[in-house]
Amino acid sequence: MSSAEYANFLGFKGYLTERDTNRDSKIINFLEEHIIDGLVYLSSSPENQWIRNYASRCGMSLEDFLDYYGYKKSKYDYNYVSQRKNEKYKNELKKYIVENPNTVYISSQEPIYQTLYNIAQQNNMTLDDYIQLLGYTRSKGRNSLIELSGEINKILSVENEKIEKKISSNEKIKRNHLLINRLKEFYSYECQLCTENQKMTIQKKDGTKYVEVHHIKNLSEEYDEEGTLDRLNNLIVVCPNHHKMLHYHNGGYRKIVKTNNGLAFTNDSSDIIPIVHNKHLTSNE
Structure with missing residues (x-):
């Protein structure tokens, strides 16, 4: 079939445009998503009605329309998705x-x-x-992450105040430690970067695991990490080994990027450390 004939089949006159090609790809992708055992299963769901309407506008039954694209429709209208x-x-x-x-x-x-x-x-x-x-x-209700964020927002409400109010260093340390402890608890004292094969658990007397919290970006070099008020999206729970890697390996990892498998740390050498467990971080690209 020529391009002109195909355009006429779709209800257009003239040559096939890029828009027509995109529509063709959309149809094929849609049909591929609904294949089971070589047959196309389409429920009566409203989200599937568009392709029935489109076939009708082309003057074809749904079966003939699918046949034109090289697909076969199931004889039954199964009410489940592929x-x-x-x-x-x-x-x-x-x-x-x-x-x-x-x-x-x-x-x-x-x-x-x-x-x-x-x-x-x-x-x-x-x-x-x-x-x-x-x-x-x-989960039927608001989750603990939301509750955690709310609690942390209260803890860190001081960040929205002008620095001229001069909160004491002791108060800053107290607030930041509370945030750090809540985040460790939220991740069940597990390193967010360790895979199952990398874990080297350090068990404390109270039964909890020893982990640390890394500040992805230091907000102020006047204070050490444990004494700096921070934000939730600037903290990550890590084991001691990964903590040292983030600080020192090949100059340190100071940026989070998106990868095909989620988020990961990267450094100036383009080395990657995947974030294996994540419930609160976003990319800072």
Whole structure:
């Protein structure tokens, strides 16, 4: 089929534009997401209605439309999403994790909430059941990360005051230690950079593990790290070994960047240390 014939098939006259090519790619990607055992399964979900409407505008049944693209539609209208789509939502839910290992909190105001709710309803499941199917546990209320942030905001409210108020050094140290201790507790005294194979646990008498808190960027060189008021996004829980690496290895790691697998520290030599466990940091790119 020539480009002109294809354009006519899509309802256009003239040559195929970049916009048409993008639409074609969107259709193919959509169909690929809904394949199970070689057949395209489409539920009656509103999110799938656009492709039915598009086929109709082209003067074709949905079956003929899929056939043109080289796909076969299931004879049955199964009310569940494909394995690939499940995987898509599973990955999307990672950013809603609020507790180890896989507890998520989704506000009803989030777009993904309604999407997951609709999928659950189509499959005669509760929202909690569907989220569990994806490998997560749903938290019904505001999570401890939010509570932690609220507590830390109170602890650090002094940062919003003008420096002229001159808080004493002892008060600064007291407030910063409280923040550090809460963050260690939040991460269960585990290094955020250690993989399972790297862990060298130091057990203290009280049963907790020994970890340290690294300041990613020193806000003031007038104070040592343990005496400087800081912000949540400038702190990370680490083991002693990783703490020394962040400070000294090849000049130290002072920047967080995004990678395909999440966030990582980098230095001037472009060395990378992945952040394995993260529930509060963002990139400073």
